[in-house]
Amino acid sequence: MSGLGDDEGDGDGVPGHERLAALCHRSAELARELGTEGRRLADHIATELRGGRSPGELEDSFDELEDLLLAAGLTAGLGSYRTDSPPVYRRFPGAGHPLLRVLACPGGGCARVEAPEPEGPPAQCRIFGRPLREIGLRP
16 A cells, blocks of 8 residues: 555556645635636646546646645645645545555546445546546555
8 A cells, every 4th residue: 555645656556646636635625715727727637637648747737736726825735745734535444454445536647545435426536527446455
């Protein structure tokens, strides 16, 4: 599970781009908080990703969006690497107990990972507009 925070993932289907995970997880909140320029930039990033570009190719756009967030007073920016920010995705319940299946980005490019919910609708990726995909964790 060490690849979860890596920018490029671990090569085994576990994604790793932290800022894309934050954009996906917080997109509705960000749309309310940012002006037209911020929403346009977030839409541009999503469109480019849907078109097949990797998150790493869009670092300049992520940097620009991060600058807009900081200027708007959202000090967490787009990353959980900041000490004053909440995690960009929920922590696994029952820490210390191994989980065999998790939900991850359907595009395979971000660090969002969640435990499956037994009830309710499946979690959705707000970037690709598809349900998160279920993957198995390596021991």
